[in-house]
Amino acid sequence: MSIAWYLAVSAIVFxxxxxxxxxxxxxxxILLCLELMLNGANLALIAFSRMWGNGDGQILALVVMTVAAxxxxxxxxxxxxxxxxxxxxxxxxxxxxxx
Amino acid sequence: MSAVLFFIAAAGAIAGATGVVVLRDPFxxxxxxxxxxxxxxxxxxxxxxxxxxxxxxxxxxxxxxVLYVFVVAYVGSDGARTExxxxxxxxxxxxxxxSGLRRGGALLGAALAVELMIALLxxxxxxxxxxxxxxxxxxxxxxxxxxxxxxxxxxxLLAFEVASFLLLVAAVGAVVLxxxxxxxxxxxxxxxxxxxxxxxxxxxxxxxxxxxxxxxS
Numbered sequence: 001m002s003i004a005w006y007l008a009v010s011a012i013v014f015x016x017x018x019x020x021x022x023x024x025x026x027x028x029x030i031l032l033c034l035e036l037m038l039n040g041a042n043l044a045l046i047a048f049s050r051m052w053g054n055g056d057g058q059i060l061a062l063v064v065m066t067v068a069a070x071x072x073x074x075x076x077x078x079x080x081x082x083x084x085x086x087x088x089x090x091x092x093x094x095x096x097x098x099x
Numbered sequence: 100m101s102a103v104l105f106f107i108a109a110a111g112a113i114a115g116a117t118g119v120v121v122l123r124d125p126f127x128x129x130x131x132x133x134x135x136x137x138x139x140x141x142x143x144x145x146x147x148x149x150x151x152x153x154x155x156x157x158x159x160x161x162x163x164x165v166l167y168v169f170v171v172a173y174v175g176s177d178g179a180r181t182e183x184x185x186x187x188x189x190x191x192x193x194x195x196x197x198s199g200l201r202r203g204g205a206l207l208g209a210a211l212a213v214e215l216m217i218a219l220l221x222x223x224x225x226x227x228x229x230x231x232x233x234x235x236x237x238x239x240x241x242x243x244x245x246x247x248x249x250x251x252x253x254x255x256l257l258a259f260e261v262a263s264f265l266l267l268v269a270a271v272g273a274v275v276l277x278x279x280x281x282x283x284x285x286x287x288x289x290x291x292x293x294x295x296x297x298x299x300x301x302x303x304x305x306x307x308x309x310x311x312x313x314x315x316s
């Protein structure tokens with residue numbers, strides 16, 4: 001398969017993640033959709049890494065995975081804290097900072 | 100063979116991603132994301148990124164998704180109920196807002212898809228038409244753990260150290276965020292129980308009362 005096919009799949013996954021981030025309101029699902037976007041980017045990175053026969057893209061993909069793990073860690077901690085305070089787990093309700 | 104595997108994995112990845120976005124219950128979204136991640140690991144294998152594929156399965160589909168499942172079990176049913184309830188409320192009350200949001204999201208997604216396809220497939224890069232650079236199988240070739248390890252500990256040592264420090268900061272931050280604060284929360288789960296215990300006669304509500312020790316003492 002040519003690299004272009006992999007790039008098309010990565011673009012589709014990225015767009016699906018972006019649509020999910022925009023339309024869903026549960027912060028858990030928004031985090032999942034962020035994961036989708038990061039994974040789409042990862043697939044593009046690894047496809048380009050294969051295209052050049054160079055490992056740099058794979059290293060960057062590993063770093064992206066690390067950052068995604070950190071983001072999940074903090075995000076889930078925040079969701080647990082929100083739940084503990086009996087606040088609604090919904091990004092439309094949690095808008096006290098909007099002023 | 101590789102084409103068949105590619106289409107199976109790509110279909111799995113896109114179906115999983117669609118499931119994450121579309122499914123109502125967050126628990127099913129997590130399961131769909133697991134399907135997506137495993138299919139993506141297969142795509143990574145097809146791209147000769149063996150180590151990254153292994154990390155994807157072990158770390159993502161293993162550890163991170165277990166964390167998600169735990170948090171969904173802790174919060175998720177509540178979240179699903181509010182989401183469904185408010186969805187119904189919205190459909191009844193402010194219908195145009197919800198459908199407008201959904202339509203706007205789909206429109207923006209379509210625009211983004213067209214733009215990305217133009218950027219990726221209409222690029223002047225000649226390499227994307229080919230299968231990639233030459234690949235010779237071997238123990239230390241492109242994509243193996245030995246290759247990645249050598250890169251991480253030589254050329255990308257700084258990135259490696261910064262990433263490990265970031266993980267440490269995230270772990271500390273998660274503990275600080277999710278810990279129980281006694282002073283701040285009025286409606287903590289522990290506090291009402293202690294208040295009840297303070298006001299009642301000794302030994303009532305325990306096993307001792309059940310066997311008659313409370314009356315005697």
